[in-house]
Amino acid sequence: MRIPDTRGPLTSALFTVLAQAPDAAGTELDRLYRLAARQVAGTGDIIGDEDIQLALFCLYELHYSGLDSVSDNWEWEPALIRVRQLVEEPFEAALRAAAHQAAGDFELPDRGAITSDEVADVLFGLAAMDTGPSLSRYVARKASLEQLREFLVHKAVYQLKEADPHTWAIPRLSGRPKAALVEIQADEYGGGRPERMHSALFARTMRGLGLDDRYGAYVDAVPAVSLASVNLMSLCGLNRRLRGAITGHLAIYEMTSSQPNRFYGNGFRRHGFGAEVTHYFDEHVEADAVHEQIAGRDLAGGLVEAEPHLLADVLFGASAVMALDSRLSAHLISSWEAGASSLRTAVPAAA
Known part of the structure; x- marks a missing residue:
């Protein structure tokens, strides 16, 4: 970069x-x-x-x-x-x-031992508490073509290296949670086919809207909160002591991804884009519906069963995602509703 x-x-x-x-x-x-x-x-x-x-x-x-x-x-x-x-x-x-603050009055179970299914239920309950502004619904119903391009620019800071921060956790885990993470990551990396890597699918979406798909091309354009969302992943992925947080981060990502990606795809279809552009979002509708169970029960749940003291960090990782996503969504929507750009610098119009 x-x-x-x-x-x-x-x-x-x-x-x-x-x-x-x-x-x-x-x-x-x-x-x-x-x-x-x-x-x-x-x-x-x-x-x-x-x-x-x-x-x-x-x-x-x-x-x-x-x-x-x-x-x-x-x-x-x-x-x-x-x-x-x-x-x-x-x-x-x-x-x-x-x-x-994002978790509000959400309470941890008041006992030491907790099963993997119970961990998943806790995470699903946390995900259901998310009352932040719905960026996906805005994209589906209102976003202009230029706002769709801005949306992709914000996402590109992470999506062009999608899965990499979570992969740091693989050598920090063992047994059931390790196997679960490898299964999820294998899908993220295209099952061995480079053209099916999710980062490659996102790059194709960017090209469809006339954007530069080189990693890091738009770092100058995005505000601090977009960078902070990626820095959260790197912080949790690169520090072994936060292995619980990175698993909670991935779990809540998967649990809150399927329906929003359906809306995102609809927003691009509303502007006349076809499968070449929407494939990235459509892929996540199906894949994340499967991944959410693996991430919640086998990855995060399996980790907490093996190391019960990591439950609080699992929930920290999950809640932190919700907090930053809510802040970023509020920034985008408030900017767009005010008729302003959500970016720090203008992105050249598509050729």
């Missing part, structure tokens, strides 16, 4: 550091750490902080496809990991607060 434009002093300092070799950036690394400490202490909304969320997104990107012209040796540079952890701690605290 190319290095994005800076959004403030933190990303400016980070990109200055990354332009050098790790063994030549000592002074700049110290400055970066001090700057990060000041910035996270001074922000009033870390989830919506453009500079912080972009910096964290790029730090995580070193563990995925990397950044153009940046040495791979930065990936595990201890001083840079220190900076990432400095930002992660308040970010996680803000996510936990948002997740707690």
